[in-house]
Amino acid sequence: MEPHIMEALINRDAETFFPDTPLRPDAFEKNDAEKIRDIEYHFAQILQTLGLDLNDDSLSGTPARVAKMFVKELFSGLNPVSKPRISLFENKYGYHRMLIEKDITLYSCCEHHFVPIIGKAHVAYIPATQVIGLSKINRLVQYYAKRPQVQERLTIQIANGLKAALGHNDVAVIVDADHLCVAARGIKDVQSSTVTSSYSGKFQNENTRAEFLAFVRTGK
Numbered sequence: 001m002e003p004h005i006m007e008a009l010i011n012r013d014a015e016t017f018f019p020d021t022p023l024r025p026d027a028f029e030k031n032d033a034e035k036i037r038d039i040e041y042h043f044a045q046i047l048q049t050l051g052l053d054l055n056d057d058s059l060s061g062t063p064a065r066v067a068k069m070f071v072k073e074l075f076s077g078l079n080p081v082s083k084p085r086i087s088l089f090e091n092k093y094g095y096h097r098m099l100i101e102k103d104i105t106l107y108s109c110c111e112h113h114f115v116p117i118i119g120k121a122h123v124a125y126i127p128a129t130q131v132i133g134l135s136k137i138n139r140l141v142q143y144y145a146k147r148p149q150v151q152e153r154l155t156i157q158i159a160n161g162l163k164a165a166l167g168h169n170d171v172a173v174i175v176d177a178d179h180l181c182v183a184a185r186g187i188k189d190v191q192s193s194t195v196t197s198s199y200s201g202k203f204q205n206e207n208t209r210a211e212f213l214a215f216v217r218t219g220k
Contacts (some may be wrong), residue, residue: 003080012037020153023078032071034080039067077146085131085144086165098123100215101137110181111148119177120218125162126170126202134157137162150177151196160199169201172212179218 030038044063054060076082099122108117121141124164125132159173174197180202183190202208 005219009077020076020156024058027078028079028080035071036064036067039070040064043067073146075147082146083145084136084139084172086136086140088130088165089133091127091129091131092212095127095131098124098126098212098215099131100212101134102216104138104141106141106145106177108145108147108149108151108154108177110148110179111183114148115180115184117151117177117179119156119175121162122174122176123158123162124172124203124212124215125166126208128166128168128170130166132162132165136165140165151177151179151194155196155198159200163200170203171198171200172203172209173198174216 033047040063043066044054047059047062052059054063091104101105102120104121106117106119106121109115110117123141141158144154144161154220155175158175159171162171162173165170174195176193176195178193182188182192199209203212
């Protein structure tokens with residue numbers, strides 16, 4: 001196992017690191033290059049089984065492109081070294097009202113059919129002694145999204161990741177997403193969306209939660 005991955009595993013927070021993500025114990029024994037090589041081989045077998053001609057110039061590079069995309073992009077959140085460093089700053093302004101980062105673009109992948117989940121996340125927290133760099137909230141959302149996912153788990157992971165970074169529980173998360181496993185196959189319902197939420201700390205107060213929801217519903 002690569003030393004930087006071993007260090008990340010040793011230093012991980014057991015409560016918030018990959019909560020409920022079904023990973024095998026040997027998940028990081030292969031490095032990225034080895035994983036790309038293996039996925040390229042096996043994806044080529046899938047395409048050939050489907051009857052596609054990999055000698056065609058449009059398809060010949062597809063297994064390699066898919067393998068690289070899986071490891072380096074779509075599922076890069078499985079690698080602990082991809083977790084963003086969270087920048088915290090002293091709350092010199094004495095700002096203790098809720099801070100909301102809304103309409104965060106979210107792309108993930110359904111772990112049941114491996115088709116896209118596309119939506120938005122709305123994330124809020126109430127600052128205590130520190131505030132978080134705004135872009136880090138987006139990066140945290142995208143980090144947990146870049147895995148095979150179910151939306152319920154994704155929502156909890158985002159909330160837990162933010163709580164761990166801030167050191168307190170005054171956090172709220174809403175995820176509103178379309179699932180192509182519903183829209184493009186099966187029932188083929190293109191109208192419905194799925195909404196999940198997590199409220200903790202001060203957001204369990206009905207008035208505080210209502211204020212958050214009002215901001216989320218308000219257009220830009």
